Amino acid sequence: MLENYSLKMPRIIHAGENALEKLETIINENVSKITIFTSEGLINLGLVENSIQIIKKLGIDYTTITGIPPEPNYKDVQSAIDTFKKENSDFIIAIGGGSIMDVAKLASILNTDAYTVKDLLDDPLLAEKQVSSLMIPTTAGTGAEATPNAIVGVPEKELKIGIVNDLMIADYVILDGRMTQNLPKDIAAATGVDALCHAIECYTSKKANSISNMFALEALDLIFNNIIESCTERESLKAKRNMLLGAFYGGVAITASGTTAVHALSYPLGGKYHIAHGVSNALLLTPVMRFNEPYIKELLVNVYDRIEKNNEKSNDEKSSYIINKLEKIVEELQIPTSLKQYQITESDIDGLVAAGMEVTRLLVNNKRVVKPEDARKIYLEII
Ligand SMILES: NC(=O)c1ccc[n+]([C@@H]2O[C@H](COP(=O)([O-])OP(=O)(O)OC[C@H]3O[C@@H](n4cnc5c(N)ncnc54)[C@H](O)[C@@H]3O)[C@@H](O)[C@H]2O)c1
Ligand SMILES: [Zn+2]
Known part of the structure; x- marks a missing residue:
């Protein structure tokens, strides 16, 4: 066993029955625009609707980014992040499995033109935290909602590579069993x-x-x-x-x-x-x-x-x-x-x-x- 060890974790975790309702307590008056990373499939399954209703009720502007393939490569991730950068959002919500959460976590440290996903493959510590994030996993799952890792495909190397940076750890997590209820x-x-x-x-x-x-x-x-x-x-x-x-x-x-x-x-x-x-x-x-x-x-x-x-x-x-x-x-x-x-x-x-x-x-x-x-x-x- 290691003699020296430490742990960094998301700051607030809501779990259990109807945990999703806690979204209302997370988004506060300091948030002006939210980007939701998710997929068309999950929207069609009704897994995003509750969150949107809460955001609308609070009168906060929001946008959604979809079209991210499962287990994306670094180019797929960069293209989602390029869209995200134009949004000027100050809060990120990921509703999805590990693929979506990893992209959202990278977006939280890549709302900048100073470096790209590819740069982080060489030096993950280049990045700084820019946008607060909330992870709502819909698979059970990668645990990506807890980790400082984002895994991306690197086609040139025919490998998947983990980008690890503590600043990617989500600020908030909601674990609601209803999100995984209809998983095939x-x-x-x-x-x-x-x-x-x-x-x-x-x-x-x-x-x-x-x-x-x-x-x-x-x-x-x-x-x-x-x-x-x-x-x-x-x-x-x-x-x-x-x-x-x-x-x-x-x-x-x-x-x-x-x-x-x-x-x-x-x-x-x-x-x-x-x-x-x-x-x-x-x-x-x-x-x-x-x-x-x-x-x-x-x-x-x-x-x-x-x-x-x-x-x-x-x-x-x-x-x-x-x-x-x-x-x-x-x-x-x-x-x-x-x-x-x-x-x-x-x-x-x-x-x-x-x-x-x-x-x-x-x-x-x-x-x-x-x-x-x-x-x-x-x-x-x-x-
Ligand atoms: N960051 C980390 O710490 C970490 C850890 C392990 C794995 N990963 C990465 O996460 C990715 C895999 O994530 P995953 O296993 O969660 O799968 P995924 O996110 O790729 O999703 C798999 C499929 O399930 C669908 N899906 C997700 N939730 C659903 C739901 N509730 N109902 C119906 N369909 C649903 C998705 O649309 C997708 O088609 C890989 O890239 C892997 O390398 C990351
Ligand atoms: Zn794994």
Whole structure:
């Protein structure tokens, strides 16, 4: 565990039943114009309407920016931000999944002509905070509402790269289960497993510490016990609320600790083959945890003790129970478990290994050193 650690978080978080109504208390008389980052799809689902009604009631001017593709590359992000810069808004609301929230977070430090998204890829600390932001996640989820990270595609490198700057941490967060109620099952499943990965990777990370452990363990408890119900039962608002909270705690754990080899090796699957972030993590979750098991067994025992009440198992049994449970969740939610359906074959492995090994920012957090031959074996397992 780290000896020195710290945590930065959004300043105000509203969660629970009808949390969205708190929007009224967040927007105050100092706000003159709001930009809402969202998508046409989410507007059509009625997920933006409540917020607009509140903004209108307060008599504040607003505009919406849509048309951002899922998992945008840095050029897509820059084009949304160029539109944003013309608006002269002094408050940002993001209503969407990680893709929308990441763009909105970048906009909060890019309301300037002094530097671009591309510049931040080289030096993320160039930026300064310009506009206050509120995140309202509609997936559960990336936890992007809690983190200082924004992940963008870099087509030239066929990779996704994380821009990390504390100033991007949102000022406000609203976690309202109604926002994820109509998530299609496949998206709920993939984004839910992403949250599960955040929690288990951060808990078993070299950067784990007292603060991150508290959030990661609570996230694991919430996610293990609610993910299936929240994905398969449309009406289960309580399970959806718990998932939203678990995903948020997973994001806090990322901020205080860091993800590991699952996320590192998944970036080329997203960057080159455009496999959705949650799906690429789900593919790698069990193989990487099995690879790590000898180095993280005690931690997996702690996870078992937190989520299960039966204490009759040996430590070996508890640790393999957790890994098997991860595998079962991915299977039960019918998330793809092979790269074949993406037309990725053994001939692609060299490229994947080379790109995965570049994600040193996260690989250094993995308790077991990942050598290129290890990465190759892990990718081969999912071919
Ligand atoms: N910043 C971070 O800390 C962080 C952490 C993890 C992942 N990410 C990034 O976030 C992105 C992925 O975000 P995501 O997994 O939330 O998915 P997403 O935002 O890409 O959304 C996936 C799809 O679901 C749709 N959708 C979202 N909410 C919906 C709802 N309530 N009902 C119906 N459809 C809905 C979207 O329109 C989109 O088509 C990736 O780029 C990933 O790299 C960021
Ligand atoms: Zn993730």
